[in-house]
Amino acid sequence: MAGPTDGYPTDAPYRIAFQASQTPAHLALVCATAGMAWAMRDDLQVADLGCGRGYVANTLAAANPEWRVVGIDHSPVQIAEAAMTARRAGLDNVEFIEADLGALADAGIARLPQFDVVMLHGLWTWVSDAVRDGIGRLLLQRLRPGALVYVGYNVLPAAAADFALQRLLRQLAGPRHDSGGSVIAAERAMARLRGLAGSLPLPRTAMLERLMNDPPLLEPAFVAHEFLTDHWRPVFHEELCAALAACKLDFVGSCNLFESLPGLLDDPERDRLLREAAPGQAREFLKDLCLPRSFRADVFVRGARAADPVRALDTMVVAATRALPERSPVLDTGVSRATWPQPLWEALRGRLEQGPCEVAELRAVRARDALHPAELLSMLVGSALVQPIFRATAAGPAASAARFNRAVAALHAQGGDGRGHFALAAHAAAGGLPADALDLALVSALSAAGPASDPSALALAIQPNATPGERELLTTRVAARLAERLAAWRRFGIL
Ligand SMILES: C[S@@+](CC[C@H](N)C(=O)[O-])C[C@H]1O[C@@H](n2cnc3c(N)ncnc32)[C@H](O)[C@@H]1O
Numbered sequence: 263m264a265g266p267t268d269g270y271p272t273d274a275p276y277r278i279a280f281q282a283s284q285t286p287a288h289l290a291l292v293c294a295t296a297g298m299a300w301a302m303r304d305d306l307q308v309a310d311l312g313c314g315r316g317y318v319a320n321t322l323a324a325a326n327p328e329w330r331v332v333g334i335d336h337s338p339v340q341i342a343e344a345a346m347t348a349r350r351a352g353l354d355n356v357e358f359i360e361a362d363l364g365a366l367a368d369a370g371i372a373r374l375p376q377f378d379v380v381m382l383h384g385l386w387t388w389v390s391d392a393v394r395d396g397i398g399r400l401l402l403q404r405l406r407p408g409a410l411v412y413v414g415y416n417v418l419p420a421a422a423a424d425f426a427l428q429r430l431l432r433q434l435a436g437p438r439h440d441s442g443g444s445v446i447a448a449e450r451a452m453a454r455l456r457g458l459a460g461s462l463p464l465p466r467t468a469m470l471e472r473l474m475n476d477p478p479l480l481e482p483a484f485v486a487h488e489f490l491t492d493h494w495r496p497v498f499h500e501e502l503c504a505a506l507a508a509c510k511l512d513f514v515g516s517c518n519l520f521e522s523l524p525g526l527l528d529d530p531e532r533d534r535l536l537r538e539a540a541p542g543q544a545r546e547f548l549k550d551l552c553l554p555r556s557f558r559a560d561v562f563v564r565g566a567r568a569a570d571p572v573r574a575l576d577t578m579v580v581a582a583t584r585a586l587p588e589r590s591p592v593l594d595t596g597v598s599r600a601t602w603p604q605p606l607w608e609a610l611r612g613r614l615e616q617g618p619c620e621v622a623e624l625r626a627v628r629a630r631d632a633l634h635p636a637e638l639l640s641m642l643v644g645s646a647l648v649q650p651i652f653r654a655t656a657a658g659p660a661a662s663a664a665r666f667n668r669a670v671a672a673l674h675a676q677g678g679d680g681r682g683h684f685a686l687a688a689h690a691a692a693g694g695l696p697a698d699a700l701d702l703a704l705v706s707a708l709s710a711a712g713p714a715s716d717p718s719a720l721a722l723a724i725q726p727n728a729t730p731g732e733r734e735l736l737t738t739r740v741a742a743r744l745a746e747r748l749a750a751w752r753r754f755g756i757l
Pocket of ligand 1: 268270271272276277278279311312313314315334335336337340361362363364382383384385388389393487488
């Protein structure tokens with residue numbers, strides 16, 4: 263059994279949790295909102311560092327046959343799964359490399375391509391200084407001018423509330439190498455924590471609540487990755503900026519588009535402080551103080567060029583990812599809940615239901631409301647109701663995306679009941695539409711069945727061995743899901 267590399271367990275697969283916000287399609291929105299020129303291209307070279315089981319890297323490769331995608335992780339079990347998925351989907355534009363990012367020699371780094379986009383989700387604050395140095399060397403040497411770097415990380419001050427919890431779990435786990443591996447160690451720690459936490463003065467964080475829930479809402483493999491690492495320590499945004507400045511990278515903006523909006527904190531005095539703070543690190547720190555979030559996702563650029571944000575956002579094309587709700591969406595920022603007047607929402611919904619459109623056209627449906635495009639997109643993208651479209655869908659589903667969607671259904675759908683946050687590869691979106699196991703199963707069954715979409719026939723295809731009662735329940739779920747998603751899957755060229 264493989265042991266830990268530099269204090270990080272390598273023997274357990276992490277959960278599959280596709281993050282749309284780390285993909286180049288979303289980074290394009292962040293750049294446009296921040297007034298930074300960056301255009302989606304057909305020939306991107308993309309890397310996912312600490313790629314885990316490779317779901318994001320494979321989705322991007324499948325949706326973008328012209329891109330070259332590289333996933334790097336030190337965990338053999340995860341790299342093996344990532345490579346197997348790529349093989350099953352017939353993807354020849356993705357490569358998975360098993361390597362410790364802290365131990366990559368310059369010669370190894372030099373063999374990598376020059377990247378346009380590098381993603382690090384859940385890596386920076388989990389690894390040692392030596393690994394951070396290795397990542398820094400890679401970024402310094404292998405980024406093209408104009409390249410983007412995405413970093414998802416635990417941020418101070420809010421993440422400090424979990425410091426003691428992490429230390430306690432590590433102690434409760436005991437030695438993980440001689441006791442059946444990190445998942446068993448995590449199970450042991452979770453069981454002991456449940457017996458102890460009520461008597462200890464631990465901050466009642468969301469993480470602790472999920473661990474104490476009966477049954478726990480976190481899987482042992484997740485806990486092994488999140489807590490049984492020797493080096494987990496959150497950072498201030500400013501510290502990350504300093505480390506990346508040494509790689510010639512400048513901060514662009516947060517992946518939470520709403521963070522760029524005026525009135526963000528919904529408290530006049532705090533909003534005044536935020537407006538008066540110097541843009542950049544001082545303002546970002548005030549947000550980190552006032553927003554109750556322990557995780558940040560930020561975008562950095564090598565060589566920023568300014569662009570007019572209104573023009574950049576207005577020319578983006580967006581489409582609905584699901585049937586749109588009757589009532590206006592509500593965007594929860596953690597300190598405020600934003601919503602739109604119902605007539606404005608009805609006008610926007612009416613236009614989106616007709617099909618994809620430019621943001622400028624969408625805003626124009628109610629010119630009197632003078633919606634800023636950043637507000638429009640913060641609300642619609644933030645509530646997962648729309649995604650940008652970069653390519654026409656007239657040619658039908660891209661072959662590689664269709665193969666990937668079938669392969670991941672076979673691997674993970676489990677009759678529509680599989681656990682995980684998946685995605686369906688979409689050529690039009692240059693990425694993926696978030697999906698659950700039922701979505702994977704349904705798209706696979708629909709592509710085999712042709713245009714027919716009878717819910718009971720689909721339920722039979724998804725769970726051929728179900729009892730009549732189970733089949734009836736599944737048929738109801740399938741009918742509801744088709745009403746919610748079928749049109750969007752066609753809109754994004756998934757079907
Ligand atoms: C918290 S997980 C996140 C995985 C993936 N990015 C995701 O979001 O699903 C961190 C990942 O980084 C990998 N990792 C940790 N230390 C590493 C190192 N020194 N070199 C390469 N990969 C490493 C782990 O194996 C793990 O898959």
